[in-house]
Amino acid sequence: MSSFLEVSHVRANIEQYHILHDISFHVPKGEVTVLLGRNGAGKTTTLRSIMGLTPVIAGEITFKGEKIRNQKPHLIANRGIGYVPEDQGIFHDLTVGENMRVAMKKENEETKERMDWILDLFPDLKKFWNKPGGQLSGGQKQMLAISRAYVNDNELLLIDEPSKGLAPIVVEKVMDSIHQMKERTTILLVEQNFMMASGIGDRFYIIDDGQTVQQGQMNELKQDGVLLQKYLGIS
C-alpha cells in the first residue's frame, strides 16, 4: 500500500548529534495525523526532514508515491506540501497582505476561492491586512502562518505546535479552524498539548528519543492511561 505521505526508517543528524534514529509513520489522505511526544523527542526535526530543511541520512520519504527524501525544500513545497514552522516564520517587515502574496504562487480563481475561505475563517487577518506581520499577536501570527501554508493548492499541511505559547482561548480558536480545514486538506500535526490534539486528530504516533514508539487511533489513546503517562507525562 502506498499511502499519501510515507516516512520509513528515517535517520537524521544535526551536527554530530543523532536527533532522529528511526522514524516511521504514514499519513493517510484526508485525515489529521498527530505526532506526539515530549520536548526534544524529535518531532520538529521530523517535519523539517520532510520539508528537506534537515538532511536525512538513512530511510525514505515518499509523497504520493514519489521519493522526496533530501530534495531541495522549494521542490518539496512545490509538490503540494505547506509548512507552518514552530516559530511561524512570519516575515516581520512585510504586511499581512504581503505575507500572503509572497506565498501565492498563482493568482487564479482557485487560489482566490481558498483565500476568501481562509480569510472568512480568520477575520482578524482581513482586519489587519496592512499591518506589518511583526506587530501581530501570537495567535494572529499563527493564523497568518496557517493561512499562508493553505492558500496554495497544497494537499498536505505540516503544522508544528500551533498551540505553543498561546492563551487557552486562542488555542481553541486555532484548533477549531484546523478542524474546519480538515474537510479540505490533509494535515500532519505536531503537538505537545494532548488535550488539544485529541480533539482533532484521527491517528497518532508517539515519538520518543528520535524513534516512533507507538501508534494507533486517537480515540484508543484517550483510554490508554499507561501510554499517556509513560510518554507524555499525562495522568
Next chain:
Amino acid sequence: MDVLFSLAINGLATGMLIFLLAAGLTLIFGLMDVLNFAHGGLFIWGAYTGVWTYQMTGSFLGGIVTAIGVGLLLGLVTERFIVRPVYGSHVQQILITLGFMLVLQECIKVVFGPDQKIVSPPSYLEGSFIIGEIVFINYRLFIIAVGFLIYFAFYYLFKKTRVGLIVRAGVMNKEMIQSLGVNIKLVFLLVFMVGAALAALSGMLHAAYSGVIYAEMGLEFSILAFIVVVIGGMGNFKGSLLAAILVGLTQAFMAYYVPALSLATNMLLMAIVLVFRPQGLFALR
C-alpha cells in the same frame, strides 16, 4: 548662493554614482549575508568595457549596455565560483573576494593596458545651461536623473511586485521562503547579478563623469562602496541612498571649503559612524 547650489548639484551627482555602486553591495549583504570586496572590480570592468565599446562604436548608449551586460556576466561568475563556496563565513568571504578583486584589477591591465584612459561624455550630454546665476552641467543632471530613476524603480520593485517581496522575505527568513516553494539560490544569483550590473553601470557613468579611468580604481571603489554601506547600515537599501548622498555632498563641500581634509572625509565619516552608531546612521533598529 550660486556656489552652494553648484556644490550641492556636484555632491548629488557624485552621491548618485556612489549609490549605484553601493546599492548592489548592500542588497547582496542584506539578502545573502555576503561581504563582497570584489564589488569595485565589477565597477572597473563595467567602466573599461563600456568605455571601450563607447570609443569603438561612438555610441554612449552602447557603452552602457555593454557595461550592464558585462556586469551581469561577471556577477554570475563571481557568485557561482567565488562566493558560493564560502557562504556562511565572513572571514573567508572577505579574503576570497579581496583576492578576486586583485585578480580583476590586474586583468584590466592585461586586457586594456596599465595606463589610464581618458573619457568624455557624449556630445548630446555635454555642455551646460544657466538659470539665473547658477550653472547646470548637463551630464551631472543626467547622472542625478539616472540615480533617482533606478532608486525608484527598485523601490517600486520591492514594494509592489511579488519578486521584490520574495527578496525582502528572503532577507528576513531564508528557510521559510524556501518552504513556500521559492528557489532561494536562484533568487540569490539573480540579485547578485543585478547588483553587479548596477556596479558596472556606475563604473561606466563615472568614467565619463571624472573623465579618466585607471585599474586601481577597483580597490578604491570597493572600499568606497563599503564605507557607504557601513554608514547607511549594512543591508539597508534606503540607507545606502541617503549615505551615498551624504558622502557625495560632504566630499563636494569639504573639497571646496576645507581642501586639506577632503581626502580624509570618507574615512572620518566612517570612523565616526563605526564608533558611535555601528549599525549604521539610517538603520531602523
Next chain:
Amino acid sequence: MNLAQVEKSTWVYVAISFLLFVVPFIATGRSVQFLIIQIFVFGIFAMSYDLLLGYTGIISFGHVMFFGVGAYSTAVLFDRFDPTMLTFALAIIISGVIAGIVSLIVGVLTLRLKSHFYAMLTLALAGLFLVGAEKWRKLTGGSDGFTFGLPDILRDSFALYIVSALSLVLIFFGLRRMTKSPFGKVLVAIRENESRTESLGYQVLHYKVIVSVVSGIVASYSGVLYILSLRFVDTSVFATDLTIDVLLMTIIGGVGTLIGPIIGASLIEFAHHWLSDLSDVHWIFERWIILYGTIFILIVVFFPKGIVGTLVDRFYKWRARRT
C-alpha cells in the same frame, strides 16, 4: 628546563635560526642581503598579522598603520636627533607605545562587534594616517618623503642583517611560546567558536584586545626595521597595498602557523624583486599579482591552512599511515 621535553620541531627551528646567521658570510652581495632583510622585515610583519587572522580570526584592513607608525617614528627621530643607538632604542619604544595605544583604542571600540567592523575601522584609521602623513608636511615631508642619517654601525648591511635576523628569530620564538601557552589556546578557541568560548566563561574581548595590541606593537617594530634598511621614508609606508601584501603572505604561507607567514613573505618579496625584473622577458611577469591572487583564491577555498598547514597535515597523515 629539561631538554628532553623540548619538542622536536623546536630543535629544527633552532637549527634553521643558526643557519640564518651563516647566510651573510656566503651571500655577501649587498642587494641579496637587502632582499633577505626585506624578507625578515615582512616575515615579522606577517607574523604579527597571523597572530590576528590565523590565531584569533580577526581581519584587519589597516594593519599597515602600525607598520607606518614604526617607520615614521624612527625616521622622524633620526631626522631630529643625533643618529645614535640611543635614538634607535627610543624609536622602538615610542613607536611601540603609539602602536599599542592605537590598537588598544581600535580594539576596545570594535572588537566586540562583527568581524567586518574591525576590518573597516582599521581601514578607515589607516586611511587617516596616510592622509595625516601627506598633510603634516613639517614632520613627514609629505609625499616627497625625506632621507635621514643612521648610526654608523647600522649603515653596514651586514650589521643590519644580523639585527633583523636576530629580531626575526627572537620574535618568532616569543610568539611561538605565546601561541602554545594556555593564552594561545584560548585564542584558537575564539577563532573556532567565539560564542562557545564566551559561554565557557572567558572574557573574549580581553583576549582579542590583548592580541591586537601585541600584534600592533610587533607590526610597528617591523616598520622600524624596514625604514632602517631604506634610510628613506615616504607615505608609501601607509599604503593599503602593504596590508594586502601582508594578507597574501599570511594566507599563502599558512595561517595560524607563524612559520607560514615567513615563507609567504619570502615568496611575495621574491615575486616583487625577481618576477618584476623578468618583465623585460615578457610583460606578463609585471602582472604577477594575477598569479598570486589566483593562488590566494585557490588556497582560501581548497587549502585554508596555506602551504605550511597543508604540508604539516600531509606529513602527519603520511606518518599515521606508516605506523
